[in-house]
Amino acid sequence: MRAIQLQEYGGPEVLRVVDTGIPEPGPGQITVDVAYTGVNFADLKARAEGYRVPALPYVPGLEVSGHVRALGAGVEGFEVGQEVAALTAGGAYAEVALADATTVFALPSGVDLRTAATLPTVLPTAHALLHEVGRLSAGETVLVQGAAGGIGTVVGQLAKAGGAGAVYGVVSSEAKAKYALAHGYDEVFVGGFGDLGGSGESGESRQGFVAQVRAATGGRGVDLALDPVGGDTFRGGVAALAVFGRLVSFGNASSAEPWRVGQPELYGTALGVSGFSILSLAKSAPRALREVAARAFAKVADGTVELPVTAEFPLADAAGAHRLMGARTSTGKLLLRVAG
Template sequence: MHAIHIREYGGPEVMTWTEFPDPVPAAGEVGVRLRMAGVNFMDTGARKMPLPTWSVPTVLGVEGMGVVTELGAGVEDFAVGDRVAWRYHKGSYAERLAIPAEALVRVPDDIDDETAAAVLMQGLTANHFTTETYAIKPGDVAVVHSAAGGVGLMLTQLIKARGGTVIGLVSREDKVPVAKDAGADRVLVSAGGGFEDRILELTGGEGAQVVYDGGGAATFRSSQLALRRHGVHAYFGVVNGNPTFRPAELPNSILLSYPSVVDHVPTREALVRRAGELFGFIRSGQVTPRIGGRYALADAAQAHRDLESRSTSGKLLLASATMDR
């Protein structure tokens, strides 16, 4: 089998299409033939720099869906031929994988392959943000950074499903209709900071209840200044740089959170339950993943180039050439 491998950190040019022996599932693992892998900003970070639990050499990718081909000893929850998906398994840009059974969810028959591959990482992240990070209530105003991106589109749809109002931020004018199509009530073009005055104006001087900020150091302060008293700054932009600050600089007694989706699904039971919630939103039509680009798995480097250029919107997917074999 082949996989997207890197031996050193760098740009997309360090990604190579490399042959490896087929993995053999150990006890508690499931052999999976990849159909599609999801592309995430986390993948570009793992390619560019050391991240916690990541080092080189490595196979990139964390998210995907496929078909069970083999069961390791002790696995009882799955059968050969099952369609499965996963939110996080290192090395997912590979034609074949051996994945711990506890990391997998069975894909319902009424959820297609692309949706299954596109929804778990960003959908569960958005579900976490809108429930346990800040529980959206009817009438709440939420600011969503990168509202035309994968997480942003999911967030917008889940906020609207829970009765909130969305002010979306996008980097370019051509992304405004994408965010509006997902349900954003207002969309502002802003490529960095300096947007807080417009948020305050739109909220009658009060500020938003929550800002979901994946913009990194450039947007950190403006996000805080856009919040009302005791508002929540959900900051998840570490790949784009970490700010420095003193707690006394936090305005309006706001709450600062660095939400990690692993705390949303800390057990297999939680993973299955939360994935079920997400599939339910999809069935009801309240959440529809937007596929922003489709690439062959071997062309993952181009997907990274496109993602980092900010020229895409929605979720990028990599299709394996072995998906029909």
Template sequence: MPKAIRVHEYGGPEAMSYEDVPTAEPGPGQLRIRQTAIGVNFIDVYFRKGAYKAASLPFTLGKEGAGEVAAIGEGVTGFRVGERVAYAGAVGTYAEEVIVEAAGTVHVPDGVSDETAAAMMLKGLTAQYLLRRTYRVQKGDTILFHAAAGGVGLIATQWAKHLGATVIGTVGSQEKAELARAHGCDHVILYRDEDFAARVKEITKGAGVPVVYDGVGKATFPASLDCLRPFGIFASFGASSGPIDAFDIGILAQKGSLFATRPTLFTHIATRELLDANAAELFDVVKSGAVKIPIHSRARLADAAQVHRDLEARKTTGSTVMIP
């Protein structure tokens, strides 16, 4: 029987159990994948804790992975057994085998490894919609990206640099500062030691930036608004430090007719056309070598609990991949 990580009750890393699960058959519109690499994301922690609720208990964690098509459900076209595929919005990828919706699955092109695909689908597609759709970064822009040494950050900062932007990144340690500089950041701010809003104003000579990309949340708000120029966009796409408290929308007026948005990846890949277009743009920029996907940690699926401990302790940088 294939193995999977199951959560029977919401809780800490110890809530994850490595156990046998029955082999499932794909239903209409589905594929069964024999996974070769599994992506790890902070959203997995939210589900394990119960901050985000699973459809029912027990459940298998995981949203992202790559592998080979093992079986094809009724009505599925465009896929063949043995093809390499990847997915970012699946359910239950902490497993040797997973059932995925064909509509949310893409082919992995030659020149991109399974590990790279598993490490970049969710983070890379997040970087893609942030930089190309939420605010379309242009040559000559100066942007602020919080948690620049995180999984999304290390992809987004390289990509923004490739697009011709000046990139300001915030990080939590000197080690992460060096990593951020190596991945496209022109200016790195240690947000625990410095007033990042004051530093951004200094770097931009008082002008501010057109966009702040924020996956941190509570710890960086509302100071992020003070980094923006008039009509700037505050793009909140995560909350690793805790959720942003409810705020008076009038603050956006006071600070310069600002825009605040809370986009999600799943809206941006909700149709086959959107998914294919966004994934093609991501694969192209990775295959070109302009954006390298940093995999800084590899672990066995059986060791998922330790992977989560490291993730929550902010010991990780870049992407973590688990191998079934």
């Protein structure tokens, strides 16, 4: 089968098409004939710096849609040929992907394979950030970094549907601000904090960002902040919280030193900081992940949210998808077309 493999870390050029063996499912596993593969920022970090890469050579990719190819021993509730979406632990940039059965999902009614490829990582993550971890209550205000990306697009819509009083976003350009405003956001700030993958934001830009949030909320701050960037962005998010506010960290796109926060930052205004990783949850609590995914997928099936596919590349041009996402000009969801 064809797959995209990296044999060294570096820029998009290290992604190479190779012919490799077809994986066979072990006990509790499923193989999927891939129709579409979702492209995520975590794939770029894997390619560039080895994020969650156990060893080289490595086939990146975390989510697919397609048809069940084969079932491993003990797998029930699926049949060969069934249309599914799946979260993988890597290996999704390929014609056949391997996944644990606990992270394979039957498609909701009315959802096609192209749309399904946008679901496995983004929808459960967005839902968990707002509800299971963020504990959003009606009337509360929400602040989202990277508001025009895949997760940001879904969070804006889910937050409004969940009764948020106001949803604020941060992006890196006016074009992205316009996009985010069309997907649930009430106000969008343009600045370095919206650049997923950026690093080294100055103290001046951080203070400017916090000042914008305070101004928009009449000095109060926000109830819930969602941060995939880390570093100065994380610290700015904490500084922008209202009394009793919560921040959920769900990534470190800046590759900054891991965040640390304690009594001096939290005690004064009774703040809370939590973390979320869908890949970690899939390993430690797969049943909880399936419950979150079911609730999240239902929001797509009933029309509450949509995640536009804004660019599609053939599998052989995975490097092109990485260049576009790495240029920080993309919005919505990027896909690789594998079958057809």
